[in-house]
Amino acid sequence: MRSLTNIFSLFFILSLNFIKAQTSFADQIPAAQKYDPTKVVDSEYGIQMYEKLIFALGGDSVRYNKKGYNTQGWMEDYYTTGTILHKGFYEDGQLKVFKNFYPNGNLERSFRIIDMKRCETIEYYQDGKVKSEIIFYDGNAQKQIDYYTNGVISYIEEHEKSNDYLFKRNSYKDDGNPSIVFEIIDKKKKTYIHKEYFENGKLKEEGDMKFSADAFDYVKEGVWIYYDEAGKQSRKEKYHNGGKID
Numbered sequence: 001m002r003s004l005t006n007i008f009s010l011f012f013i014l015s016l017n018f019i020k021a022q023t024s025f026a027d028q029i030p031a032a033q034k035y036d037p038t039k040v041v042d043s044e045y046g047i048q049m050y051e052k053l054i055f056a057l058g059g060d061s062v063r064y065n066k067k068g069y070n071t072q073g074w075m076e077d078y079y080t081t082g083t084i085l086h087k088g089f090y091e092d093g094q095l096k097v098f099k100n101f102y103p104n105g106n107l108e109r110s111f112r113i114i115d116m117k118r119c120e121t122i123e124y125y126q127d128g129k130v131k132s133e134i135i136f137y138d139g140n141a142q143k144q145i146d147y148y149t150n151g152v153i154s155y156i157e158e159h160e161k162s163n164d165y166l167f168k169r170n171s172y173k174d175d176g177n178p179s180i181v182f183e184i185i186d187k188k189k190k191t192y193i194h195k196e197y198f199e200n201g202k203l204k205e206e207g208d209m210k211f212s213a214d215a216f217d218y219v220k221e222g223v224w225i226y227y228d229e230a231g232k233q234s235r236k237e238k239y240h241n242g243g244k245i246d
Contacts, residue, residue, distance in 0.1 A: 036079070050095060053093070054094070063090060098111050109121060109123045125149055150174060153176070154171065154172055177197070177201050178195070194208070204226070207239070215242060219241055219242030221241070222239065
C-alpha cells in the first residue's frame, strides 16, 4: 500500500512539472530578461514572442516570475543594449495590456482590452508610422486596416461581430486607388458587389457575389461585365451559384 502511495505521489509531481513546462513562458523564449534585438525582432512580423500570453486572443501560456509564481502587475524586459523591449501588465501570468518597442525606442505594437468582448492591437513600422490596426471581438479579428509605409491604406477587412460573414474586403494601391473592392450590398441576402481594377486604374471587371453554403465560399451571381485596359467593355457573362450560364 505504501509503495502504491509513493507511485501516485511521484506521478502527481511529474504531472505538475509537465503542466508547468507546457505553460511556462520561460520555455518559449530565453529565461533572461535582456534580449538580443536580432533574435526577437522579425523583419516582417515584428515582435511576436508575447502573443501566446494574451488569453483574450487564444493564448494558452503563463509567465512566471523569478520565484516561480504567476507574474502579477507591471513587468519590463530590455534589449542587451539597455533600451526597453516590453512593458506589460500581467494578471495571473497573462497579459492584459502591453507595449513592445523597437531597438531604436519607437513603439512596435500596443495591445489593450477594450471591454469584455473587444480588444485592440496596433502595430507600427520602425519609423513610428502605423502599420496595422485590428479590433478583435470574442478573439476573432472583426476589423483590420493595414497601411503602406507612406501612410496610405493598403487593405481593409471587416466582419460581422459573430464572424459569420464579411462586410468588406478591399485592397488598395500605394497611391490610394482601389485594386479590389468587395463590399456587402444586402445583409439579409448576403450579396456583395465585386470590382477589380487594372494597374492603370481602369476597371477590369465588376459583378455581384453571394455566399454559398455548399461551396463555403463567395461565388459569382448574376451579370458580370469585363473590360479591357483602355476601359472599353469586352464581354458580359451571366452566373448562378458560381457557374457560368450559356
